[in-house]
Amino acid sequence: MTAKDVTSMIAEYLTSPGPEKRAIVEKLAETPDVAFTATLRFRGPYPESLHPRDVHDTHLVDLMTELLKQFPHLFTECELKNIDRFQRQPLICAAISTHDPQFTDAIIGALKDRSIYIKILVMDAIGRHHYLRTAEAKKQLERLLTVKSIAESNCDRPHVEKALAAFNDCVSSNPKRNL
Known part of the structure; x- marks a missing residue:
């Protein structure tokens, strides 16, 4: 799965209802490292129905939380100091949410x-x-x-x-x- 495919799946995740979101998370979990990096770096496209702040502070945190529950190494093996500060906050929030x-x-x-x-x-x-x-x-x-x-x-x-x-x-x- 390419980074572009993953970004498209993340965009789809943002507007999908619960059961469909679960299926997308399962698909993203096939390549957890790629999915996690793409989630951290996500910058759109944003759905018209969601403000970008809501996307990052809620929806992407939820997605990262699900990935961290399944693949804790995504957080335990990362160097927080090497992650952009705008990405650190949702990442730490996701870790707390687990x-x-x-x-x-x-x-x-x-x-x-x-x-x-x-x-x-x-x-x-x-x-x-x-x-x-x-x-x-x-x-x-x-x-x-x-x-x-x-x-x-x-x-x-x-x-x-x-x-x-x-x-x-x-x-x-x-x-x-x-x-």
């Missing part, structure tokens, strides 16, 4: 990303998902509070504080994760 603990270290590692939007995405996920509340996550969050631009920001600091507060709500059943 609810797969094997992605924990890479997701928490994104707290070191240069983009505050990536950091906020991870911080909000820590608040929602117990398995992300690791000793390393807490250490990184505490480090972020020492970064002047975050510590002095009335917008960014509350995200860090909320994520840290989530640690008080949970003690993991995995002793390795407990603080």
Whole structure:
């Protein structure tokens, strides 16, 4: 399957109903690496009925989530720092959406990303998902509070504080994760 074929299938996926989407995902899963790369790099054609932002923030994240559930190596073997920042956010969102603990270290590692939007995405996920509340996550969050631009920001600091507060709500059943 060529990259052009995959791009056409992705465009079809965007407008298909549920059962047809499932069939497209199965077809894309025949060449997961090609499909995943094409999904990350997708830039159209966009259906008239969907705004490009919705395509990237919802539909393509859903598609990547399905691919990651079947082929976790697509995330675990990628170097996040080598991925364009506009592609990193939906990728990390897809990894979070799988609810797969094997992605924990890479997701928490994104707290070191240069983009505050990536950091906020991870911080909000820590608040929602117990398995992300690791000793390393807490250490990184505490480090972020020492970064002047975050510590002095009335917008960014509350995200860090909320994520840290989530640690008080949970003690993991995995002793390795407990603080």
